[in-house]
Amino acid sequence: MQPPVKPCILDMVRPLRLEFSGALYHVTARGNQRRAIFLGHLFQGRYKGILVEKEVARPLSEFAARYAERDRAMAAAYRTGAHSMQAIADYFGVGRMTVSRAVKREERGDCPPVTSDA
Numbered sequence: 001m002q003p004p005v006k007p008c009i010l011d012m013v014r015p016l017r018l019e020f021s022g023a024l025y026h027v028t029a030r031g032n033q034r035r036a037i038f039l040g041h042l043f044q045g046r047y048k049g050i051l052v053e054k055e056v057a058r059p060l061s062e063f064a065a066r067y068a069e070r071d072r073a074m075a076a077a078y079r080t081g082a083h084s085m086q087a088i089a090d091y092f093g094v095g096r097m098t099v100s101r102a103v104k105r106e107e108r109g110d111c112p113p114v115t116s117d118a
Helices: 041-053 060-066 070-079 085-092 096-108
Strands: none
Touching: 060 070, 060 085, 070 085, 070 096, 085 096
16 A cells, blocks of 8 residues: 655645736735734834835836936836846846946946936
């Protein structure tokens, strides 16, 4: 007689959720065994504040269309905090270090400051 087959961890993975730009999402957080995850109301308030303040990620194509210079578009996209350097590099077809240098140049003021029409 064969031993029982253990389920594969990949069989138990939840399917990916669809994400839409501008959509509203319900976020839940709960500790193990439903224990509290916040040390007090102050921390709970900070957590809620972060969730509310999070800017909806604009697509990278919007930055590419808005800025004539590639480096300015990459720096503006990175400053939003919604895109990683790697994601920006992949979209613009450059290396991650190219994005890093563009962001540093903008921060140092080596080029005119990045402005937004938002």
